[in-house]
Structures are given as structure tokens and as C-alpha cells.
Amino acid sequence: MAETRLNAVSKSFGIKPAVRDLSLTIRDGELVVLLGPTGAGKTTTLRLVAGLEMPDSGTVTIGGIEQTQATPAARDVTFVFQQYSLYPHLSVYDNLAFPLRSPVRRTPEPEIKRIVGEIAAMLRIDDKLGNRATQLSGGQMQRVAIGRALVRRPAIALLDEPLSSLDAKLRSELRIELKRIQQDLGATMLYVTHDQIEAMTLANRIGVIEQGRLVQVGSPREVYEDPANTYVATRLGSPGINLLPRKLFPDLAVPGDVATIGARTEHMTVRPAKNGADARVKWIEHLGDQNHLHITLQDQTIVSLVEPDTELKVGDAVAIEFTRPLLFDRDGQRVR
């Protein structure tokens, strides 16, 4: 496992830039999540590290050695894709042993047996080692794919939405296990997703990517609490942050360049108000584990979490008070 560094990397397809001047260091033993919507350039960034794409400019350094022009085989990286890509005719054991049996490695069979046994136990598939890959469920197949990527301890493992084809329950189970295994092995990982919960729970650091640019890098908490701009602020949090025109709240004391108030649930107190207040409860959405309060204020909708036993009802007039909301300027950049 080793530090991986992208330095001012750019890549276009034709005239369309996919990755722009992107610099990022994934430290030894760190799991960095690239978070962004579809088309933002996440997969292209992974492929640049893997050597499946060559950058137009910039460098890629893995384990202290510049490898910008190296072939994928020459780089010490492994890849896990969204769709499990196992050898269907091989057993689980042989799928896991495959990377260790390469002619370059020549790992002795007893050593292979030990390593495969260890990783299979970590992934809780040790009772499936004799099965063919095709006899596994989707979740088990993806465990094997993850195991295969980690078994030979690459400098860095690259994971491209590895959990997105699984159902919600399996996804949340495997998310936790993946984090545990990454920590146990001290594995260095670059992980791509557009799922904010995956990003928050898995990452040591999150890199938020927008149209090929890395907009902000920080711990999940930093990125959530201290977003650099409105784009980053809208990537994390459920319900999503409310971005409200400053002019809606003429009495609020904020610096003159503030154009937008960014308010999450924790930044707002909603109280019943006398009739005549502008804000009204539009809807209370019961989602089982959460209740969302929808409020209308002029032409804006404001959404906040609310206690299940709230006394508020649809049509009630409410007053909203802010506590240290996030403030953004006209260009969406953070003012405070």
C-alpha cells in the first residue's frame, strides 16, 4: 500500500474536458472518496490512476515513482467495478488466488492458501470457497471482487461504485464491512460514488468533483460543516440544504455581499407564529425514520427535519429563526 499522487492532471475527450487540472494525494492507508454527479469526471480520474487513460498533461505518482505513461500492468493497482467481474468458471478460491498466481509473483501454494483463507474470513465468504463464482448471490460476488482486489496488497485499490448494483440492505452491510477491512489491512483506496451516505461513512477524506474540477477536499465533517460553495453544500445532507435568497429575510444581520442563506435543519428553529406571518406549513412528510417539514415562504419551499410528535399542522403559520446559517455570495462562494 502506498501514497498516490495526481498532480495537475487534465484529460479531454475530443474538445470535451473530462478532468481539469486535478491535484489530489491519497495518503498511505487512506480511503479517499470522489463524490460528484454523473459525468463529473470521477471514473476518468480512476482510469487515469489505473493507466487505462493517459492524461493530456500532469503526472501520476504511485509509491514515490512517477508512472504517468506506465501501462496498467506495470502499475501496482487493482480495480473493482460496479458489475462484479469474476471468472465464472473458477471457484471462489481460485478467483481469490488468481492475482497471487501470476507468473511475476510466483507465490508458493501454501502461502496462497493462507492469504486467501485470511481475506475470505475477513469478507465472510470462507464457507463459499469451493463454490463456483456463478453460484453466488450478487452481494457475495461483490465481496469476492473486493477480496480479489485486496489479496495481493496493491499500492492502491480503485473502486468504481462497487456497491451500486446491490439492494439497499446489502449495500449498507457491505459498506460497513468494507470500511472495517480497509482499516484492518491499512489499504490505500480511491473510491468513486455519487452516494453521499457512502461518502460520509467510508471516507477519511472526501473530494467533491464538479465538471472535472476538484472543488473541495476534506474530512466528511469538514465538507459537511464548512462547504466552500453552494455546489459542495448541496452534495451532502438529507434533507438537502435550503438555499434561500437573502432578500426573503430583510431583518437578518449579515454582511453586505451575502446573496444566499444556506440553512440546514440544525441552522433553523421553526416555531408556531401568529396569523399574519408569511411562512406556512405546506406538508409534513413521514418517511419512517425521518419526518420532513415543508414550509412555503413566498415562492420558496424550505425543508427541515421535524420531531414525529410535532404539533404543527398543514396550514399553520410559522416563524423561522436562524442560528449561524452558512452564507454565500452572488457566485455561490462561501462568505462565512
Ligand SMILES: Nc1ncnc2c1ncn2[C@@H]1O[C@H](COP(=O)(O)OP(=O)(O)OP(=O)(O)O)[C@@H](O)[C@H]1O
Ligand atoms: N471514452 C470516452 N470518450 C468520450 N467521452 C468520454 C469518455 N469517457 C468519459 N467521457 C466523458 O467525460 C466526462 C466525464 O465522464 P466520467 O465517466 O469520468 O464521469 P463520472 O463522474 O464517472 O460519471 P458516472 O457517475 O456517470 O460514471 C463525461 O462527459 C463523459 O461523457
